[in-house]
Amino acid sequence: MRAIERIKKYFSSNYEVLAAIIIFTIVLVAKLxxxxxxxxxxxxxxxxxxxxxxxxxxxxxxxxxxxxxxxxxxxxxxxxxxxxxxxxxxxxxxxxxxxxxxxxxxxxxxxxxxxxxxxxxxxxxxxxxx
Incomplete structure (x- = not known):
């Protein structure tokens, strides 16, 4: 449970990483x-x-x-x-x-x-x- 809180805290201050992960996932799923x-x-x-x-x-x-x-x-x-x-x-x-x-x-x-x-x-x- 503590690890999940740390991950949430990390992504709340580093939203660029989350955006990059989402874009990368879309690229993979769409096979672009x-x-x-x-x-x-x-x-x-x-x-x-x-x-x-x-x-x-x-x-x-x-x-x-x-x-x-x-x-x-x-x-x-x-x-x-x-x-x-x-x-x-x-x-x-x-x-x-x-x-x-x-x-x-x-x-x-x-x-x-x-x-x-x-x-x-x-x-x-x-x-x-x-």
Whole structure:
């Protein structure tokens, strides 16, 4: 009985594991191809990010570069999965996509590091110390 309580407690704080188990069970029962399921989930995430970006733009009248970069990274990861699961692999295309993902990750890090909101925060801290 104590073990069941521990399991309930674990899943209540780690709902992602429960969601993954449910999705995996559906994939097995429906006999879907796993890579196609992953591709569909990545496409869903891209759509969620686009909706989030549009919503944020409407509310704040600002377009966050981070959201745009995230969308491209997720979409490129989807393409890498498609190309690697293909029987006739085009390794040049796969390597090129991985390079582009790497470049976008660098842009994402720079976008976060040099964000205007963060620069204002750092300038405010400098003024307080003077």
């Amino acid at each position: 191809e796993f890579y196609k399921t992953i591709i569909l989930m990545l496409e869903f995430i891209v759509l969620m990010e686009v909706a989030k970006m549009i919503s944020d733009f409407i509310k704040k009248e600002k377009l966050r570069l981070r959201f745009v970069i995230d969308i491209f990274i997720i979409f490129l990861i989807r393409d890498v999965i498609i190309y690697t699961s293909n029987t006739n692999k085009d390794y040049f295309t796969i390597l090129f996509l991985l390079f582009v993902i790497f470049v976008f990750f660098i842009f994402r890090i720079l976008a976060i590091k040099y964000s205007p909101g963060i620069v204002k925060l750092h300038q405010g801290n400098k003024e307080e110390h003077e």
